[in-house]
Amino acid sequence: MAMLSFLHQVWNGSVRPTSLIQAEATRRLLSLELSKLRDVEQAHTSSVNSIDIENIENRYLLSGGADGTICIHELDNYSGTPQYTCKVICKVSRRSRHAHKFSVESVQWYPFDTGLFTSGSMDCQLKVWDTNTLKPAEVFTMPGKIYSHSLSSVATHHSLIAVATSHSRVTLVDMRTGGCSHELRGHKSSVLSIQWSPVAETLLATGSKDNRLLLWDIRSAKGHLCAFDQHNGEAVAAGYSGKTAHDGTVSGLSFTQDGLFLVSCGTDDRVRLWDVALGRNSLVNFGKVVNDSCKTVKMAVTQSCDPPLVFVPSEGRVLVYSLVTGELFDTLIGHFNLVNCCALRQPHHELYSGGNDRNILIWIPDSDQEVCYEDYTRTAMKSKEATSKHTNNLRVDNWSSDED
Amino acid sequence: MMSRGAKRRLPDVYKKKKKVFCVSNGSVKDDNTFKEQESAQKVDMFASSEIYSADIPNDTEASLFFLKSVFPVESFEGRLPPIILKHQIYTIVKNKTLVDKQVNELRAKNKIRLFKLGADETETAIVFFDDFKKHVLSHSDGSELIENFLSQIVASCPDISYNKNWLQEEMKFQEEDISKLMHLGLLNARDIGSWWLAIPRAGEFMKAFLRGRKAVLQALRRSKYKELFQAELESRNLPKEAKLGMKYHIFDIIGAEFVTCISTSSGKLLRLRD
Numbered sequence: 001m002a003m004l005s006f007l008h009q010v011w012n013g014s015v016r017p018t019s020l021i022q023a024e025a026t027r028r029l030l031s032l033e034l035s036k037l038r039d040v041e042q043a044h045t046s047s048v049n050s051i052d053i054e055n056i057e058n059r060y061l062l063s064g065g066a067d068g069t070i071c072i073h074e075l076d077n078y079s080g081t082p083q084y085t086c087k088v089i090c091k092v093s094r095r096s097r098h099a100h101k102f103s104v105e106s107v108q109w110y111p112f113d114t115g116l117f118t119s120g121s122m123d124c125q126l127k128v129w130d131t132n133t134l135k136p137a138e139v140f141t142m143p144g145k146i147y148s149h150s151l152s153s154v155a156t157h158h159s160l161i162a163v164a165t166s167h168s169r170v171t172l173v174d175m176r177t178g179g180c181s182h183e184l185r186g187h188k189s190s191v192l193s194i195q196w197s198p199v200a201e202t203l204l205a206t207g208s209k210d211n212r213l214l215l216w217d218i219r220s221a222k223g224h225l226c227a228f229d230q231h232n233g234e235a236v237a238a239g240y241s242g243k244t245a246h247d248g249t250v251s252g253l254s255f256t257q258d259g260l261f262l263v264s265c266g267t268d269d270r271v272r273l274w275d276v277a278l279g280r281n282s283l284v285n286f287g288k289v290v291n292d293s294c295k296t297v298k299m300a301v302t303q304s305c306d307p308p309l310v311f312v313p314s315e316g317r318v319l320v321y322s323l324v325t326g327e328l329f330d331t332l333i334g335h336f337n338l339v340n341c342c343a344l345r346q347p348h349h350e351l352y353s354g355g356n357d358r359n360i361l362i363w364i365p366d367s368d369q370e371v372c373y374e375d376y377t378r379t380a381m382k383s384k385e386a387t388s389k390h391t392n393n394l395r396v397d398n399w400s401s402d403e404d
Numbered sequence: 405m406m407s408r409g410a411k412r413r414l415p416d417v418y419k420k421k422k423k424v425f426c427v428s429n430g431s432v433k434d435d436n437t438f439k440e441q442e443s444a445q446k447v448d449m450f451a452s453s454e455i456y457s458a459d460i461p462n463d464t465e466a467s468l469f470f471l472k473s474v475f476p477v478e479s480f481e482g483r484l485p486p487i488i489l490k491h492q493i494y495t496i497v498k499n500k501t502l503v504d505k506q507v508n509e510l511r512a513k514n515k516i517r518l519f520k521l522g523a524d525e526t527e528t529a530i531v532f533f534d535d536f537k538k539h540v541l542s543h544s545d546g547s548e549l550i551e552n553f554l555s556q557i558v559a560s561c562p563d564i565s566y567n568k569n570w571l572q573e574e575m576k577f578q579e580e581d582i583s584k585l586m587h588l589g590l591l592n593a594r595d596i597g598s599w600w601l602a603i604p605r606a607g608e609f610m611k612a613f614l615r616g617r618k619a620v621l622q623a624l625r626r627s628k629y630k631e632l633f634q635a636e637l638e639s640r641n642l643p644k645e646a647k648l649g650m651k652y653h654i655f656d657i658i659g660a661e662f663v664t665c666i667s668t669s670s671g672k673l674l675r676l677r678d
Contacts, residue, residue, distance in 0.1 A: 234563065285500035325502070
């Protein structure tokens with residue numbers, strides 16, 4: 001009803017089409033539920049550490065597990081019925097000669113082509129894989145265990161992978177030359193989270209165990225561009241120079257899509273929103289967001305809706321917060337253990353989350369509609385079968401030559 | 405699986421939801437649009453009376469006044485001003501960002517003062533500035549130093565901590581003055597060369613507060629399923645040393661997110677977080 005009147009308003013020009021898109025996205029993203037009919041085939045024998053959905057077709061899900069396996073799932077459903085299991089279409093198993101020796105901590109698709117993906121592991125190796133042959137095209141050995149890595153989605157002038165390792169120096173490796181091009185010095189302890197800006201190709205943000213969150217411009221040789229300060233310069237004791245972003249490890253980082261804001265979460269059970277242009281804490285209070293994980297946490301931010309939302313894994317659930325006011329909108333409960341990562345499938349308004357319980361769960365809007373459609377198709381099939389049986393009976397030749 | 409509360413909080417994206425139609429005089433009238441008109445008129449009314457708007461306390465200030473009334477001044481026999489904890493406001497006003505903003509505004513206007521209390525860095529206490537002044541003056545020996553401190557420093561700088569350079573060079577305070585202020589309990593050592601502003605005799609408050617919080621959390625922990633109705637919890641008795649009263653502690657534990665608040669048909673249920 002409301003939808004029809006909205007469509008009518010768009011049609012007669014009193015409402016802009018973008019606001020319809022926004023309204024519908026908001027409605028759908030706020031009504032996420034665990035999908036009743038779709039699931040992802042369990043392919044990992046231990047926890048799922050990182051997932052990524054490619055942004056070209058939004059069709060393939062890449063996941064890295066603590067057992068060293070990497071899987072690619074097909075997400076599109078061509079079966080004709082809503083009941084669907086996302087099958088593993090290819091897999092780098094532990095037995096493979098090319099597989100990582102230890103836990104895979106982060107995986108990412110090459111943003112411009114699904115023919116390539118990257119993975120970083122605890123065995124200090126960053127591998128660039130050829131998707132078609134499932135063999136590494138390039139292997140980089142890092143000075144420490146790799147916690148996270150990132151490829152810029154807008155880069156036209158460089159093809160750098162930024163790698164966060166247990167070493168305090170952030171390393172940038174170049175895929176074109178196969179060598180290390182930069183080392184960014186500034187952190188005092190291991191770096192857990194790293195992310196390129198989605199708008200500026202030289203801007204990079206890193207979060208570390210030394211409680212600091214640094215913003216870098218890789219063209220500047222001097223050092224970091226700015227260090228985010230949680231107090232915005234207030235309440236600082238004399239003789240205290242270090243600016244900290246959290247009172248604990250900065251374990252998760254995510255830029256908003258317009259690149260103007262940065263969301264970070266830390267082991268001090270806080271989530272903070274930073275203004276990238278001003279380098280200040282925007283003082284949004286999200287309350288207590290429990291974060292016990294000593295690993296990298298992957299958050300997801302969406303801006304297609306109003307208010308913009310952030311999905312934060314916290315213990316066994318995914319919390320949905322408004323980015324503007326910090327209000328908790330929803331709690332997605334479904335995992336049996338810690339949730340490590342979540343990724344949005346933007347155009348479908350679906351959320352995928354992976355956790356220590358080895359599962360990847362699908363959160364979809366309009367779950368009830370899906371169930372209704374399933375019921376409908378089942379009854380339709382049954383009646384079809386019944387009718388076909390009936391006609392078959394008519395056509396069956398009952399004549400027999402056996403006279404006895 | 406999913407909390408139904410989320411559905412309720414879904415923002416009204418499709419502006420006009422036509423739920424109730426009342427037929428009068430043969431014409432169909434949308435009840436909601438009528439309400440909208442009514443509320444629009446109300447807003448207009450407030451806009452025209454700007455003279456009053458300055459005096460009307462905002463949500464945060466109003467809840468501060470309420471929380472002040474919850475603080476049992478008489479049980480301390482006037483030895484302490486009403487102390488409110490910042491996170492207690494979150495129990496009343498749900499938008500934490502707004503509360504933080506309005507608290508900062510009030511602090512800049514010198515209506516309230518913020519203090520760091522206790523070991524937990526994130527806990528902030530709030531005292532109304534007038535109460536604080538009255539309290540300090542009533543516990544002082546009437547020396548000039550304290551009056552100077554209040555009028556010069558505390559009134560001019562709304563910060564929660566002061567450093568040595570600023571006190572000595574800009575405010576012309578001597579080393580002895582600072583040590584005397586520390587002795588009186590107005591300054592607490594924070595770091596080398598920096599001090600927190602403090603409430604004299606706040607130790608008594610902290611003792612009662614920590615004792616009470618421990619008792620309340622223990623009551624919850626010992627209950628079946630680690631949950632209790634708020635009404636039931638309010639009727640329980642606290643140990644003698646916890647003078648702050650059950651209501652004060654309930655606001656505290658909800659605001660500090662030790663418990664989650666679930667509204668049921670028979671009142672609010674407080675469940676301990678794991």
